[in-house]
Amino acid sequence: MRKRILLTTLSIVLFGIIISNSAYARKQKVLVFSKTLGFHHNSIKQGIDAIQKLGLANKFEVDTTTNSTYFNDKNLKQYAAVIFLSTTGDVLNNEQQAAFEKYIQAGGGFAGVHSATDCEYNWPWFGNLVGAYFAGHPNQQQATLNVTDRKHISTGHLPEQWKRKDEWYNFRNVAQGLNVLIFIDEKSYDAGKNKMGDNHPIAWYHKYDGGRSFYTGLGHTEESFAEPLFLQHLLGGIKYAMGRKK
Numbered sequence: 001m002r003k004r005i006l007l008t009t010l011s012i013v014l015f016g017i018i019i020s021n022s023a024y025a026r027k028q029k030v031l032v033f034s035k036t037l038g039f040h041h042n043s044i045k046q047g048i049d050a051i052q053k054l055g056l057a058n059k060f061e062v063d064t065t066t067n068s069t070y071f072n073d074k075n076l077k078q079y080a081a082v083i084f085l086s087t088t089g090d091v092l093n094n095e096q097q098a099a100f101e102k103y104i105q106a107g108g109g110f111a112g113v114h115s116a117t118d119c120e121y122n123w124p125w126f127g128n129l130v131g132a133y134f135a136g137h138p139n140q141q142q143a144t145l146n147v148t149d150r151k152h153i154s155t156g157h158l159p160e161q162w163k164r165k166d167e168w169y170n171f172r173n174v175a176q177g178l179n180v181l182i183f184i185d186e187k188s189y190d191a192g193k194n195k196m197g198d199n200h201p202i203a204w205y206h207k208y209d210g211g212r213s214f215y216t217g218l219g220h221t222e223e224s225f226a227e228p229l230f231l232q233h234l235l236g237g238i239k240y241a242m243g244r245k246k
Contacts, residue, residue, distance in 0.1 A: 037089025
């Protein structure tokens with residue numbers, strides 16, 4: 001009788017470990033969504049390749065799609081984070097939007113890259129999740145970035161001033177309560193007609209509606225996804241969205 005109790009107890013413990021490990025394994029997975037109904041960035045291919053390599057090196061799986069039907073309750077549950085990689089336009093219908101809202105409210109993670117702010121203009125919840133909407137950009141050029149928060153997982157490796165070339169977005173409808181990681185110095189480049197002045201964030205994170213959100217305006221160019229400093233920045237943002245601390 002005692003042996004039977006011990007075996008039963010051991011079985012329950014082992015079963016619990018299996019279930020726990022399975023849940024952990026499911027949470028070590030991200031979905032890269034790159035649907036475009038507006039401008040299509042040529043760098044999306046390089047971005048997908050780079051994130052897949054980051055996943056292999058950092059022990060998380062990467063699924064990729066342009067198919068918005070992936071946004072349903074059952075499917076989204078398997079992902080620790082969803083990455084909008086240079087999405088543009090109205091990419092989700094009402095039912096898919098509702099499923100994504102439920103996913104975030106249940107503790108899911110979001111990471112937006114570059115033109116993730118150039119989509120879903122008629123969905124205010126998403127605007128607050130991503131943190132702002134695109135307002136325009138000047139020509140690609142070098143600019144100076146001021147890294148004001150170097151304690152975050154996405155910026156700890158960066159210099160206080162980071163000079164690089166990209167397509168620099170101006171924003172509108174910037175959400176309240178963002179934790180800004182990087183500001184761009186408008187005196188270091190021609191910001192164009194939609195300039196924002198001294199308060200021009202370009203990367204940030206925040207907790208929103210039960211989940212986690214990270215956004216970086218960097219990543220327009222194909223060359224970005226071969227740049228070590230940017231890749232580490234992107235990886236840190238993905239890890240934050242996944243709920244990882246290191």
